[in-house]
Amino acid sequence: MRDENQADGSTPLDTMVCFALYSAARATNRRYTTILAPWGLTYPQYLVLVLLWSRPSLSVTAVAENLMLDAGTTSPLIRRLETRGFVKRERSVSDERSVMVSLTDAGLALREELAHVPSCIAEATQLDLTDGKTALSILHDVTRNLSSAPAFAPARGEHPDERHN
Amino acid sequence: MRDENQADGSTPLDTMVCFALYSAARATNRRYTTILAPWGLTYPQYLVLVLLWSRPSLSVTAVAENLMLDAGTTSPLIRRLETRGFVKRERSVSDERSVMVSLTDAGLALREELAHVPSCIAEATQLDLTDGKTALSILHDVTRNLSSAPAFAPARGEHPDERHN
DNA sequence: CGCAGTTGATTTGTGCACAAATCAATTGTG
DNA sequence: CACAATTGATTTGTGCACAAATCAACTGCG
Numbered sequence: 001m002r003d004e005n006q007a008d009g010s011t012p013l014d015t016m017v018c019f020a021l022y023s024a025a026r027a028t029n030r031r032y033t034t035i036l037a038p039w040g041l042t043y044p045q046y047l048v049l050v051l052l053w054s055r056p057s058l059s060v061t062a063v064a065e066n067l068m069l070d071a072g073t074t075s076p077l078i079r080r081l082e083t084r085g086f087v088k089r090e091r092s093v094s095d096e097r098s099v100m101v102s103l104t105d106a107g108l109a110l111r112e113e114l115a116h117v118p119s120c121i122a123e124a125t126q127l128d129l130t131d132g133k134t135a136l137s138i139l140h141d142v143t144r145n146l147s148s149a150p151a152f153a154p155a156r157g158e159h160p161d162e163r164h165n
Numbered sequence: 166m167r168d169e170n171q172a173d174g175s176t177p178l179d180t181m182v183c184f185a186l187y188s189a190a191r192a193t194n195r196r197y198t199t200i201l202a203p204w205g206l207t208y209p210q211y212l213v214l215v216l217l218w219s220r221p222s223l224s225v226t227a228v229a230e231n232l233m234l235d236a237g238t239t240s241p242l243i244r245r246l247e248t249r250g251f252v253k254r255e256r257s258v259s260d261e262r263s264v265m266v267s268l269t270d271a272g273l274a275l276r277e278e279l280a281h282v283p284s285c286i287a288e289a290t291q292l293d294l295t296d297g298k299t300a301l302s303i304l305h306d307v308t309r310n311l312s313s314a315p316a317f318a319p320a321r322g323e324h325p326d327e328r329h330n
Numbered sequence: 331c332g333c334a335g336t337t338g339a340t341t342t343g344t345g346c347a348c349a350a351a352t353c354a355a356t357t358g359t360g
Numbered sequence: 361c362a363c364a365a366t367t368g369a370t371t372t373g374t375g376c377a378c379a380a381a382t383c384a385a386c387t388g389c390g
Contacts, residue, residue, distance in 0.1 A: 011231055012219050017297050018193045018286060019212060020304035023233050025190030026377075027311035028183045029346095033378090044346065047184060054177050061368060066176055068188050073347050075370055080345080097355045097368040121183060126310040127303070132182050135303050138296050139185035145291040146192040191347075194376095198348090209376065226338060238377050240340055245375080262338040262385045 021142075028121070035120050039110065044069075045081055046114070049103075052087065053111050057102035059092070068143075086110065186307075193290070200285050204275065209234075210246055211279070214268075217252065218276050222267035224257065233308075251275065 013019045032043035041049075044067070051066050052058065058066070064074040078101055081087045086107035092098035127135070178184045197208040206214075209232070216231050217223065223231070229239040243266055246252045251272035257263035292300070 012215050013212065013231060015301070016215075017290075017292065017301050017304070018197070020301050020308070021186070021190045021193055022208070022212075024304040024308045024311075025186045026233070027308045028186055030378080031311050032183070042345065043187070047178065047187075050177050050181075059368075060370090066178060068191070069346095070348050071369065072349075072371080077346075079370095095356075095368080099369065124311055125182075125307050127182065127307060131303050131306075134299060135307075136180070136182050136185050138292070138300050139182070139189040141296075142290050142292060143185065143189045143192045146189075146196050146289055195348080207375065224338075225340090234376090235378050236339065237341080237379075242376075244340095260338080260386075264339065 028125070031121065031124050032117075035117055036114075039114070040084060044077055045086075046117070048077060048081060048101075049086065049107060049110055049114070052101065052103050052107065057100045059098045059100055060089075061098075063101060068147075081107075193286070196286065196289050197282075200282055201279075204279070205249060209242055210251075211282070213242060213246060213266075214251065214272060214275055214279075217266065217268050217272065222265045224263045224265055225254075226263075228266060233312075246272075 029043045032046060033041075036042065036046055047067055048063060051063060060074055060078060061071055063069075063078065064071045067074065069077075078087060078089065082089055085104055087101050088104050089099050089101055092100050194208045197211060198206075201207065201211055212232055213228060216228060225239055225243060226236055228234075228243065229236045232239065234242070243252060243254065247254055250269055252266050253269050254264050254266055257265050
């Protein structure tokens with residue numbers, strides 16, 4: 001008979017860091033995709049381009065690793081970029097299993113055309129440099145811990161009730 | 166001919182807050198869904214349950230608003246929970262357009278069965294209370310700013326190059 | 331009252347996201 | 361060299377996530 005919060009608009013979700021993370025990520029994704037709409041790009045597609053602007057060519061798995069995505073997600077993602085004419089895919093000559101991904105001229109040209117995007121996002125989020133660095137550090141920690149930890153929590157200790165995630 | 170970072174493993178993605186956000190959100194989502202697998206639940210489904218544990222009944226749009234999800238996403242999400250027998254849906258008598266969602270006994274019972282989940286996540290993320298509060302505050306700000314801002318940035322100021330999002 | 335406009339829910343279409351299955355190319359080991 | 365095991369990419373199946381279209385129920389206004 002504790003934590004009932006009927007009348008006001010508050011819910012248990014309001015204090016859960018993971019929900020805040022989930023919401024914020026969807027909000028940024030949405031904003032990016034809106035800004036990128038004139039080019040018919042989505043946020044994940046934009047991230048592939050950002051990556052390729054700094055690398056002459058990468059295999060599909062290398063792209064997946066850098067974006068921390070599953071190979072099964074990356075494969076069709078790159079295919080859609082190829083369909084739009086921004087990247088090209090060609091089998092590696094040294095290893096016929098690998099498919100190397102690289103920018104087309106159109107994909108390279110986007111680097112200039114999309115140069116305004118980061119500042120658009122910065123303006124929309126209103127995140128100052130200090131908070132940005134703090135967030136970056138915490139988020140990197142969280143991602144690293146979640147990626148390295150065992151698949152299932154050993155749960156050695158007990159659960160002292162009321163943790164807010 | 167600037168920011169080339171070939172040899173080492175670093176990429177422009179490493180300093181982008183939005184990418185860190187995107188990665189961390191996917192990592193938490195993945196972890197939750199792994200922990201919830203024995204019950205056949207996903208993270209979004211778990212969030213609906215958390216919400217309903219604090220409310221006797223909510224309309225589909227009310228659930229969507231609380232989770233900040235599109236109605237078109239929420240509708241099938243609730244349907245799947247209904248299929249699994251954790252919630253029930255019934256047309257409101259006062260307004261035949263509304264569908265009220267409420268917990269079944271099985272859904273209510275999950276409140277006890279899943280009581281360990283928050284501490285599992287806390288252990289996996291290794292996020293201490295201070296960083297948790299900091300993250301919560303920053304993420305709420307980001308979400309609020311992205312939600313309230315105009316659909317397209319007016320871009321009144323210029324973009325002083327090298328912003329890291 | 332009657333009807334235009336709104337609201338609530340669902341459906342449709344596209345694009346992630348991930349796990350598991352599949353298959354070809356390559357590597358290691360006897 | 362042969363062949364089992366591994367690696368790289370794709371496919372398949374399920375479940376979000378969102379915008380747009382659809383449709384029924386309700387509301388307001390003349």
